[in-house]
Amino acid sequence: MKLQGNIIVTFPDFIKHFECGEFWQNKDVFVRDMHPDRIYYWDSKDILIYEKIAQWLKDYNNMEKQKDGLSALSSWIGMPITMSMLAPEVEGNVSLKEQIVFLESGVDYVLPKFNEKTIGQSAFTIALHKLEFCGESNIPIKVGLGDVAHYYYAGDVAYVTAINGTCVEILNNSKVNDLFSIKLINQQKTFGSKLLIRNIASGDLQALNDVTSFAPYESGVIYIRGGEIKFHGIANDMLLTFFKLSPKPIYVKQTSNNAVVVLYTNGEIKTTGYEVEQNFYGTAIDNFGNILNV
Numbered sequence: 001m002k003l004q005g006n007i008i009v010t011f012p013d014f015i016k017h018f019e020c021g022e023f024w025q026n027k028d029v030f031v032r033d034m035h036p037d038r039i040y041y042w043d044s045k046d047i048l049i050y051e052k053i054a055q056w057l058k059d060y061n062n063m064e065k066q067k068d069g070l071s072a073l074s075s076w077i078g079m080p081i082t083m084s085m086l087a088p089e090v091e092g093n094v095s096l097k098e099q100i101v102f103l104e105s106g107v108d109y110v111l112p113k114f115n116e117k118t119i120g121q122s123a124f125t126i127a128l129h130k131l132e133f134c135g136e137s138n139i140p141i142k143v144g145l146g147d148v149a150h151y152y153y154a155g156d157v158a159y160v161t162a163i164n165g166t167c168v169e170i171l172n173n174s175k176v177n178d179l180f181s182i183k184l185i186n187q188q189k190t191f192g193s194k195l196l197i198r199n200i201a202s203g204d205l206q207a208l209n210d211v212t213s214f215a216p217y218e219s220g221v222i223y224i225r226g227g228e229i230k231f232h233g234i235a236n237d238m239l240l241t242f243f244k245l246s247p248k249p250i251y252v253k254q255t256s257n258n259a260v261v262v263l264y265t266n267g268e269i270k271t272t273g274y275e276v277e278q279n280f281y282g283t284a285i286d287n288f289g290n291i292l293n294v
Helices: 011-019 021-027 026-033 045-057 063-077 235-246 283-292
Strands: 102-106 106-112 126-134 141-145 148-152 157-163 165-172 173-178 180-185 193-199 205-217 220-225 229-234 249-254 258-266 267-272
Touching: 011 063, 021 026, 026 045, 045 063, 063 102, 063 126, 102 141, 106 173, 126 205, 126 249, 141 165, 157 180, 157 249, 173 205, 180 205, 205 229, 205 258, 220 249, 229 235, 229 249
Parallel strands: 102 126, 106 141, 205 249
Antiparallel strands: 126 157, 141 148, 157 165, 173 180, 180 193, 193 205, 205 220, 220 229, 249 258, 258 267
């Protein structure tokens, strides 16, 4: 490995010649050449620090590993190191490679926006990802998608739909109507969250674990729990049959005209407004884009 034109052959060499931008540009080389099999470390604690940094650099879009890796690197160099120092141009760009994505306070994030023109007729994957917001509770976390900015705080949770790693939309994490106040509460490091349903008239509170999306409907709530469609306060066998006679659901949501939409893993869409027997990509997006907010 080289830093500032110097060949790094010892741990002190790395500390002496460290430069943020050059280190980031050569992060893969760092993982290889600074391995304990190639470099002698006088203190075993430094080996543990190397391992934390290497784990982060192998999966540098994982926000939890990024936090540990930056802390480890800072302890080595003897000064605080941030992503804006290493690579200002990539700070805040969110990767949807992981099912759960951790976002820290103090950073403005940008979600990669889905563009149907980039898909063409090629194969694609529809997925749901969880955003967990961490850090200082009083500092807002800005998440941009296209021209729209969303704001969250540490402890909040949000779910996003994605095609081939690009974000289609951010689902609502709370809703209030004449009957209910509904909100998703984060359950840390698990894909599901806690759904709180408060009856406004009576004040009764229902708490449901392992929920990933929801939609108010008539006198109750439809939600996805453990990968299955569930009903709260709705006694409608026809509606239950209508939504369950399909593959595994990805999400359920309420549209601006109060219809309920369910998207399934095979791309099928069903809604209380009308039924769509077409693929999520192509015709369904083109003809029903307002419903899906694409």
